Amino acid sequence: MESIDPTLARLFLTLAEELHFGRTAERLGWRQPQVSKGLRHLESCLGVPLLNRTSRRVRLTAAGEALREPLRDWLHQGQGLALVARAAAQGQRGQLRVGMVSPAGFGPLPSWLHAFQVAHPGVALELREATLDVQLDGLQRGSLDLGWVLQPAGAPPPPLGWRALAEEPFVLAVSQPAACRLGPEPAVDALLTEPLVLFPRDIAPALHDAVVDYYRAHGVIVQPRQRAVQMATLIHLASADFGLAWVPASMQALQRPGVLYLDAPPDAPRCQTWVLATPALGPVARAFLQGLPSAG
Amino acid sequence: MESIDPTLARLFLTLAEELHFGRTAERLGWRQPQVSKGLRHLESCLGVPLLNRTSRRVRLTAAGEALREPLRDWLHQGQGLALVARAAAQGQRGQLRVGMVSPAGFGPLPSWLHAFQVAHPGVALELREATLDVQLDGLQRGSLDLGWVLQPAGAPPPPLGWRALAEEPFVLAVSQPAACRLGPEPAVDALLTEPLVLFPRDIAPALHDAVVDYYRAHGVIVQPRQRAVQMATLIHLASADFGLAWVPASMQALQRPGVLYLDAPPDAPRCQTWVLATPALGPVARAFLQGLPSAG
DNA sequence: TAAAAATACTCCATAGGTATTTTAT
DNA sequence: ATAAAATACCTATGGAGTATTTTTA
Numbered sequence A, B: 001m002e003s004i005d006p007t008l009a010r011l012f013l014t015l016a017e018e019l020h021f022g023r024t025a026e027r028l029g030w031r032q033p034q035v036s037k038g039l040r041h042l043e044s045c046l047g048v049p050l051l052n053r054t055s056r057r058v059r060l061t062a063a064g065e066a067l068r069e070p071l072r073d074w075l076h077q078g079q080g081l082a083l084v085a086r087a088a089a090q091g092q093r094g095q096l097r098v099g100m101v102s103p104a105g106f107g108p109l110p111s112w113l114h115a116f117q118v119a120h121p122g123v124a125l126e127l128r129e130a131t132l133d134v135q136l137d138g139l140q141r142g143s144l145d146l147g148w149v150l151q152p153a154g155a156p157p158p159p160l161g162w163r164a165l166a167e168e169p170f171v172l173a174v175s176q177p178a179a180c181r182l183g184p185e186p187a188v189d190a191l192l193t194e195p196l197v198l199f200p201r202d203i204a205p206a207l208h209d210a211v212v213d214y215y216r217a218h219g220v221i222v223q224p225r226q227r228a229v230q231m232a233t234l235i236h237l238a239s240a241d242f243g244l245a246w247v248p249a250s251m252q253a254l255q256r257p258g259v260l261y262l263d264a265p266p267d268a269p270r271c272q273t274w275v276l277a278t279p280a281l282g283p284v285a286r287a288f289l290q291g292l293p294s295a296g
Numbered sequence C: 001t002a003a004a005a006a007t008a009c010t011c012c013a014t015a016g017g018t019a020t021t022t023t024a025t
Numbered sequence D: 001a002t003a004a005a006a007t008a009c010c011t012a013t014g015g016a017g018t019a020t021t022t023t024t025a
Helices: A006-018 A021-028 A032-046 A062-089 A102-106 A109-119 A132-141 A176-182 A188-193 A205-217 A231-239 A249-253 A283-290 B006-018 B021-028 B032-046 B062-089 B102-106 B109-119 B132-141 B176-182 B188-193 B205-217 B231-239 B249-253 B283-290
Strands: A051-053 A058-060 A094-100 A123-129 A146-150 A161-175 A196-198 A244-248 A259-263 A270-277 B051-053 B058-060 B094-100 B123-129 B146-150 B161-175 B196-198 B244-248 B259-263 B270-277
Touching: A006 A021, A006 A032, A006 A062, A021 A032, A032 B062, A058 A062, A062 B032, A062 B062, A094 A109, A094 A132, A109 A123, A132 A146, A161 A176, A161 A231, A161 A249, A176 A259, A196 A231, A205 A270, A231 A244, A231 A249, A231 A259, A244 A249, B006 B021, B006 B032, B006 B062, B021 B032, B058 B062, B094 B109, B094 B132, B109 B123, B132 B146, B161 B176, B161 B231, B161 B249, B176 B259, B196 B231, B205 B270, B231 B244, B231 B249, B231 B259, B244 B249
Parallel strands: A094 A123, A094 A146, A196 A244, B094 B123, B094 B146, B196 B244
Antiparallel strands: A051 A058, A146 A270, A161 A244, A161 A259, A161 A270, B051 B058, B146 B270, B161 B244, B161 B259, B161 B270
């Protein structure tokens, strides 16, 4: 049982992108015949053709199609191994790659990460700002250890590991004029008839539904005046008097001229934040999770 | 950014096991100088020493230690890629590797798997019988797609994905003599004072605790006469009149001379079975899960 | 001084390059 | 007729082997 030569793997992957032997050779800094020979060699090693090719058309076979993504991931991982070794030689005891959606930056995660970094100085912390779908992809591919996202659904969907780690109240971001209109202690009815800016449902369905249901319970059908995917954008829209925005309390850290934050009514739902753990949960990620407060 | 040569990777891994250049050469079918040269080459590629060696002692450096496990996993994955390609060429549309603890074979999993196989004829189903810890390891390494285990803890522990998929009553496996002693409709008190055979707590803590708590609620402190890790073994012990065994109802499929199954008392706890999903949840595993009945 | 890793040197298999031919549109 | 892949052939790097030297407990 032989492993695939990474050089040939790169060749195949480039070829699968270009679908052209000449351009592939150019991109790799090779000559065209070498590409032909290399691919033939790879195919004979595997025992199956990967590309159907004539002098006019190059197409992936089923085998090529099936091989493409896993091989890409494998090669990518392999490139990381060299870094692992070099880092370990300098006292690095592992890495933790954490994805965050932007608003989460304002939650408790940064301080937890800092505490972890102090407790484990050897660990290389890597933070990446990414949307939910990018994080899910990274977690599945193993290019991300932990994701930090707003609760994207009521129950753990296709079983990646979820873990509730933070819950906080909502606050309402409003413009100065709106704040004046509403007064210092606005009535619930007054609040709910204000224009609203809201994130699209698919960003955080449970969160979205919590807000919508709350409005419905008070006899108001939600009709957002504007939608935006980022919490920060919503707050900017609110500051421009587009309407009020329901955001997690930790977003109050984002202070902008013309924006005030009001407490949500006492009967309003609370806002949940979650950690979403990769399946390939490394020892470092485990250590990190064990150091966290046990969740609700 | 260059990837590690798999040949050198194999060399290093063998060397890390043997800690001896000569024996390593022998195991690989090489000559000793080639091992020296190969390792030096690898080290110069990485830019860090992997082994501290004198003519008397060979030891892994920190970098070598850090590289060992991930490299092993990487190489293993790489070997699988060739199989993926070959299988795809023959219409194979993916694979699903499912781990089962032995008693689970008697639960609903086999029929679900069969239904899945019918719906997805191209998928290569691979079943492996393995204990909980082996399955967890396989899931983390990505060498297993799904694990099928008895509920090992009340709540999802270090976040691998869990999903409850089956719940069934307990039944009591007893020997013929014990059945005679107890009579056809035994009183709860009579049952609970019978000697007991039980699995160790760490096999399935929640299940274990459910039984123990039930006994305690009736004023009985559980003192198993014998422990065994496999449900089938417990039943064999019961048949030899060691005591009665609490087992999932689906275990009744295991009919052995000298064993009878009694229904558990109506107030007894129920027994939960779970699917535990890998983090690196492949598209095939997802398709499988979507085809299942939604769980309680 | 003896076991084991490193070095010196040889050889050939093959990765990579140049020139040319074949093929399909 | 022509763009593009395949083939033929050449070269030289470096993988693999043999013999020997160096190292250290």
